[in-house]
Amino acid sequence: MTESQLTTATDSSTGSKQRLSAEETTTGESEERTRPEWREYSFPGDPVISVEDLNVWYGDDHALTDVSIDIPEQSVTAIIGPSGCGKSTFLRNLNRMNDRIKGAKIEGSVEFNGQDIYADGANLVELRKRIGMVFQQPNPFPKSIRENVAYGPRKHGDIDRGLVARLLGRDETDAEDELVERCLRDAALWEEVNDRLDSNALGLSGGQQQRLCIARCLAVDPEVILMDEPASALDPIATAKIEDLIETLAEEYTVVIVTHNMQQAARISDQTAVFLTGGELVEYGDTEQVFEDPQSQRVEDYITGKFG
């Protein structure tokens, strides 16, 4: 378990499953915190990701307000809401991609397997390896399909190849071939590209590129896959393929998907979180329950199309 440790805090010897720094703050604050208006959503087992009182500002713009949410493992969690309500911001906070945005200010805690990812000394490389991300626009590198999939493992030193490796007799080209095939199969792309692994990824169609991005993300062996509207730039057929793929992935991975397409959320997700304007998390629960019997009037208005 030590190699999967995210925070390099000194007292880690006590057991890494324990919440390291956020333990005291969350228990102390949760007493006086006003509960949101949705009813308590409970599920068996520990949450993979546990967010407490997350607030994000971009300059003066308050993008997320007091978001608290627990995400169960090996399931699909959909995040829906109108444009500009902070869905993507929330998603990018889960693997600290927001760090890359200048002027973003973040408060609150995000725990991944019980470890605060915003703690000092958090290991971003390890975090992002274990919480992968797929973006709205397919963004394969201008390299071959094989190099795209093997990019992460090569850079992390999981796969050793090249001239030096060959000279030292530890070339792992076979291991890489195996990995590439497995990831492409998992991403339901293998059948379409197995005869042109060395051609450029930019020559693929949009849907294929997006599945390649998913394969690239799977190659670093994540636990959680964050998807930011992965199908919004694709045609209906490619979208259907991606949706099928997401449902398959959820058997092994925890998937968090942002979408503005409510039908999509209803089709593929196990639980749904609704964000509304101002970056508030207004409702969170089983997808069926959220869509059929929303607790909040605003969510009902949004889902039935009266607003948003």
Added chain:
Amino acid sequence: MSNRSETQLVDGSGTTYEQFAVGVVAGSFGAFVLAAGTLFGWVPLADPVGGVAGATYFGAGALALGLATAGLGVVSRRDTVRTTPDRSAGLGVGLVHTVSWTLTVGLFASYTLGAGLAGWLVGLGAGLPIGYATVATREDIGATLPTAAFVSVVGLAVLAGVLSPDWTWEPAAFDATIPGTVVIPLLTMFSTLLTGWASASAYAGFGTRGRQNGAFLLASLIVILTLSVLVFLLLFVFERGIGVVLENLTLTAGTVLLSVLTTLCVLVRFGTVRPTAADGTDKIIAFVRLAMAVVLGLVGAALGFAIVANQPVAGETVTVSPTAAVGAVPGLVAGGVLLALFRGGDRWAPATAAGRRIESIRGAAVLLLAVAVGTELFTASELSVAGLAVVPTLVFTVAGAAAVGIGLALAGRWRPAFGSDTIPPVSRSVTLGLVAFLAACLHVTITGFGLGTEQVGIVAEGTIDWPFVMNPSQGLGIQQGVMPAMFGTIWIVLGAVVFAVPLAVGAAVFLTEYAEDSAFTHAVDIATNGLWSTPSIVFGLFGLAFIVPRFGNSPSILASQLVLGFMLLPLVLITSREAMKSVPDEYRDASAALGVSKWDTIRSVVIPAAMPGVITGVILGVGRIAGETAPLLLVLNGPNFPNAGPNVLSSFSVGFGLEPPFITVTNPALLERASALPYQLYAVITAGVGAEESFGWGTTLVLLGVVLGFFAMSIATRRYFRRKLHQ
């Protein structure tokens, strides 16, 4: 219903009107080219052609074009043909006619007739009504008749002898003499531009499509004009310099034949030479390639005949001696290229035991050759066992086996009984033969002993004798040569690139990826732009005052490399920075989301994607620094015509010691004064009495060749990186 027919979408093609309009366009174009030729003195203007003065043809041509243009307009206006003119030709056309009539009439009236300022009023009096008429009438009239009138007047003036080649115009105000030999071509060029424009518009029936056509014609003419200026410049230098550069060039037919063969193979391999299989522009390119292939084939055939007939081929100053001897070094180059070409279709997996045995024998032979040549390379002497030279024996055996293999494979095509699973395919035997050839060439290069006879075989040297390029200059009129200067330029440019590119790319990485957008980065941007436009003599003076005292206290190649490197630095920095800025942020996000560190991302995503841009900067910069003369006068400052080239490669010496720094690398040749092509050119031109003009042109041509060589290398590199990104 008659209106409906005017706006139908598909026109029947090729009406007489359209054909006539195309004729006028073509005539205008031809006259334009001829007039341009007159300016350069290629087409006679004053001298009679066929009994009539050249100018008369221009006059008649202009008149005919004018009348034809008028005809196009009038026919359209009378609705004889179906056209779609607008209600007005537009302000732009009106302005063109106002200005041209005002200028022409005004100049004529005020200077030729001496009317002074009043003449300009007359000019305006002519220009303004014509401009108004252009705008006020329907487009088919407005776009054609004023043009036609102007062009016809020009034509009539020339025909009537008012404007003749002998005619000169000396306007008092300009203090210049403008001869008819310049005025007639210029007026003709302007007139044909106007008629071409108008008739191109008429071809598409005026209106929107007509204007588009006219604009297209004008734009293409400007492009052609620009390109022809560049081509003309190159041709001019080539024509002046080629004679002295090629003087007394002697080649053996074998070497030339091998190069021709290699070029032919590359041509056929890398581009389609079948015009029927291509479309559009590719078709034209395929025709050009086919023509080149045919020419190369004919040259090859002629050379083959020359060898067989033992007949030397000599043209101008170049001689091709009729021996089939091939130079070892050209042979190495050609053999390497051919091997790379044939390697692709080389896969063969034998199905029978006999086939596999042949394969293993082949592998052993190649290995044996490699070991033998490697040993020779290491010991730098001929390898012989019991008085028998090893490599030649092996080469002849392997080459013989390859020839037998080719023969059998070809025979196997006719008699399938031979079986393709036992006999290797032709390409496999060809590669074997090429390996043997390469081994032989290496052997000859290393040992200096030729293989085969004087007539047929591989010889160490003497197959290319190129006096101008391979020799230094020796005394007045004995031998003109550029070898030392050429190597000086090559070393200086290489050193500058090696010095500047890593620094510039590193700085660009820092500024683009690490530094925040701030006053600091803006200041750096401004400073780099400023440095790029700093005059080169400033760099030179800086080098003389700062670098020279610190490196050997004498002007040197190293100082020149550094100074030219400083000059190259800002341009490569600017282009690298732009290239890195244009790498999409999505790539960086994708990489970061995989947990890859920033530096790894830069190294394996950003820099490869920016590489073509970086190389573009190098291409632009090398052209400038290779021709730089001013700083070299200060920091290179060697003898104008040194009698030996800089021995940069062979004067590297590495010393080991027990005290720090333990290893010392010295290269005295880098710290010596030297010559460079632009520097030598400057010396040749400013030599005053006894200046040899042809020597100067030859030096210029070699300089152009060196720069073009660097271009070709950079462009090939850029292509390589682009292909990696997009294929």
